[in-house]
Amino acid sequence: MRLIILCLAALVLLIQFPLWLGKGGWLRVWDLDQQVIAAQKKNDELRARNAKLNSEVQDLKEGTGAVEERARYELGMIKENEIFVQVLDPNKKSSFVSIPPPKIEPKEKR
Structure with missing residues (x-):
């Protein structure tokens, strides 16, 4: 009985290994989520910068101010x-x- 429990525990560990440390495991998914969050933050910053530059271009095209x-x-x-x-x-x-x-010289009166 003890041998069966040890075998089942070993099988559970073998099944869990790819889930946690494998190519599509939880750690990899978490790392990719962090990369996506960082990319979205950078994209938001770049969108704000582009909007600012676009408004400046429009102002330069339309107004003299x-x-x-x-x-x-x-x-x-x-x-x-x-x-x-x-x-x-x-x-x-x-x-x-x-x-x-x-020096500005006054104009002569005629």
Whole structure:
């Protein structure tokens, strides 16, 4: 009787081995689930990034506000008749050389 119980226990263990550690076992399924969750998270982040870029492209195509903003911040451009004011941190040493503004000569009256 004891031999039969040991044989049955061994058979149960042999049957359980592929279930837990085999090619399609529970551990493999759990690992694949974790990979799917990570891929879905990355896809969500990329979808949000794509939506942001798409809205920026639409704004650049349709409006002048985004073009003006980029020209101001990236190229340092200002509009005509605007005064550019730059506030510097007194504790930070500046590597820029200050250039005085051009002198505007008044037009002669006729």
